[in-house]
Amino acid sequence: MPLLILLRATYRVAWKDVVGDWRRRATLSSMLFFAIAVLVVFQVAFDPDRQEATRLLPGLLWATVLFTSLMGLGRVFQAEEEDGGLEGLLLASVPRGVLFFGKWLGNLLLTVLVELLLLPLTLVLFNVDVWGQLPALIGVLLLGTLGLTGLGVLLAAMTQTARSRETLLALLLLPLTAPLLIAGVQAMAGLLDPSLELGSWMRLLVIFDVVYLALAPWAFGWLVAE
Amino acid sequence: MALLTVQDLHHAFGRHRVLNGVELSMEAGECAVLLGSNGSGKSTLLALLSTRLRVQKGHYQLAGYSAAQQGEEIRHRLLFVGHHTHLYGHLTPLENLRFFADLHGLPPQPATLAAAVAAVGLQRFSEQPVRWFSAGMRKRLALARLLLFQPLLLLLDEPYSALDVQGVAWLNASLDRFLQQGGMVLMASHDPERLESLPHRLLRLQRGQLSDGREECPC
Numbered sequence: 350m351p352l353l354i355l356l357r358a359t360y361r362v363a364w365k366d367v368v369g370d371w372r373r374r375a376t377l378s379s380m381l382f383f384a385i386a387v388l389v390v391f392q393v394a395f396d397p398d399r400q401e402a403t404r405l406l407p408g409l410l411w412a413t414v415l416f417t418s419l420m421g422l423g424r425v426f427q428a429e430e431e432d433g434g435l436e437g438l439l440l441a442s443v444p445r446g447v448l449f450f451g452k453w454l455g456n457l458l459l460t461v462l463v464e465l466l467l468l469p470l471t472l473v474l475f476n477v478d479v480w481g482q483l484p485a486l487i488g489v490l491l492l493g494t495l496g497l498t499g500l501g502v503l504l505a506a507m508t509q510t511a512r513s514r515e516t517l518l519a520l521l522l523l524p525l526t527a528p529l530l531i532a533g534v535q536a537m538a539g540l541l542d543p544s545l546e547l548g549s550w551m552r553l554l555v556i557f558d559v560v561y562l563a564l565a566p567w568a569f570g571w572l573v574a575e
Numbered sequence: 576m577a578l579l580t581v582q583d584l585h586h587a588f589g590r591h592r593v594l595n596g597v598e599l600s601m602e603a604g605e606c607a608v609l610l611g612s613n614g615s616g617k618s619t620l621l622a623l624l625s626t627r628l629r630v631q632k633g634h635y636q637l638a639g640y641s642a643a644q645q646g647e648e649i650r651h652r653l654l655f656v657g658h659h660t661h662l663y664g665h666l667t668p669l670e671n672l673r674f675f676a677d678l679h680g681l682p683p684q685p686a687t688l689a690a691a692v693a694a695v696g697l698q699r700f701s702e703q704p705v706r707w708f709s710a711g712m713r714k715r716l717a718l719a720r721l722l723l724f725q726p727l728l729l730l731l732d733e734p735y736s737a738l739d740v741q742g743v744a745w746l747n748a749s750l751d752r753f754l755q756q757g758g759m760v761l762m763a764s765h766d767p768e769r770l771e772s773l774p775h776r777l778l779r780l781q782r783g784q785l786s787d788g789r790e791e792c793p794c
Binding site for chain 2: 350351354357358360361362365368369372373428431432433434436437438439440441442443444574
């Protein structure tokens with residue numbers, strides 16, 4: 350099948366999810382409010398000074414991203430619940446990996462949008478003066494988010510028909526993404542403190558992204574075949 | 576020459592056997608109506624032919640492509656309209672058809688999409704989200720996909736349900752045109768009389784096997 354057709358199908362699946370979310374004003378606003386609530390709770394609970402806040406920032410940020418992405422991932426297949434949507438998707442003549450990439454791209458866009466709003470907000474809320482490193486921090490967040498959403502969308506597909514799917518999704522996602530989160534936290538810490546290691550954690554993030562995004566489309570195709 | 580061949584097809588859900596050695600062959604331009612009581616396996620057979628369900632035992636080929644290895648090729652050559660319409664409520668009719676076209680590798684032609692919406696009498700609602708549509712309007716829009724391309728096989732599960740008199744007439748005219756162009760239609764229906772003058776053969780599914788539908792059901 351020509352590459353253009355595969356790309357168009359991927360785009361269309363992502364477009365359908367993003368447009369659906371925009372029209373329902375559902376996932377994006379919930380994720381954003383949830384993220385702000387988590388950050389405020391962290392701020393009130395720890396009340397860190399500026400130096401301590403800089404040290405805690407990577408962990409706080411990644412924990413907030415993980416909790417927030419769980420909310421988005423729980424709704425990845427929400428549109429497919431009405432009127433046999435998933436069955437309709439699976440009747441498409443494009444390879445099922447394309448469907449996975451479309452769902453992943455839609456979720457990635459929403460998560461990244463939340464992160465882009467979240468990061469400056471965190472710096473303001475915790476009064477951390479690392480604005481000069483904002484682009485690099487965004488880069489590390491994006492790199493980690495590629496793998497996090499890749500694995501997340503696969504697990505969302507896996508738990509889609511389960512009765513307590515959101516609980517199950519959290520139970521599976523938290524331990525499976527732990528290595529990626531550790532790499533993300535350490536890479537961000539390395540950015541903020543030059544005495545800490547950065548390069549090897551970045552390489553590890555890339556490896557996780559490649560592995561998750563290479564295996565997930567294949568696993569998705571296998572998973573949805575009855 | 577048969578374009579669709581099904582040999583010794585079996586299917587079970589757990590320990591419950593639904594299909595038990597189904598044999599079927601269809602040629603270009605042929606229409607067949609599946610009869611059978613509720614739970615006899617009509618929808619399961621259609622799901623297998625659409626490749627939605629994986630073949631557990633037996634063989635199924637469409638235009639020489641095997642369901643076991645070439646599901647994408649088969650899906651590229653069929654259209655399935657079942658109990659579910661596979662429409663997204665937050666999208667408009669045009670957006671739903673565009674979504675379908677892109678996922679089936681069809682060329683994006685806005686005029687074709689608009690003509691399909693108009694052909695099923697929904698042009699007045701082309702800017703409205705489908706979630707507000709009645710069951711009949713949704714069924715019409717689902718069937719409008721037939722106007723976007725010329726599949727080899729059309730699988731229909733109770734296509735007349737929710738359709739009004741005009742909808743039934745439109746569907747029969749579309750099926751007639753489709754058959755004349757060499758397409759094949761296999762539909763599950765409890766009321767084959769609604770096919771009216773459309774030439775068709777009856778098949779009865781009972782005890783997991785297909786037989787001539789004109790014979791009385793002994794069950």
